[in-house]
Amino acid sequence: MQTxxxxxxxxxxxxxxxxxxxxxxxxxxxSEKQNPNELSDRPEVM
Known part of the structure; x- marks a missing residue:
């Protein structure tokens, strides 16, 4: 990258x-599942 x-x-x-x-x-x-998307697509309300 530097080069x-x-x-x-x-x-x-x-x-x-x-x-x-x-x-x-x-x-x-x-990945431990067949689904490569391991994060929820729903927004998290905090």
């Missing part, structure tokens, strides 16, 4: 970093 930022490729660098984080999260925190 990309130095060369001015901000969007590409950020998207690449997000993809790498996504792969790590999927590896260490796999």
């Amino acid at each position: 990309g930022f130095r060369s001015g490729r901000y969007s590409e660098s950020i998207l690449s970093a997000i993809e790498e984080f996504t792969q790590l999260f999927q590896k260490y925190f796999p």
Whole structure:
């Protein structure tokens, strides 16, 4: 990401970093259900 930022490729660098984080999260925190959306779509009133 730093190399990309130095060369001015901000969007590409950020998207690449997000993809790498996504792969790590999927590896260490796999989905436990068939539904990949594990959070409720309903708003929470506090």
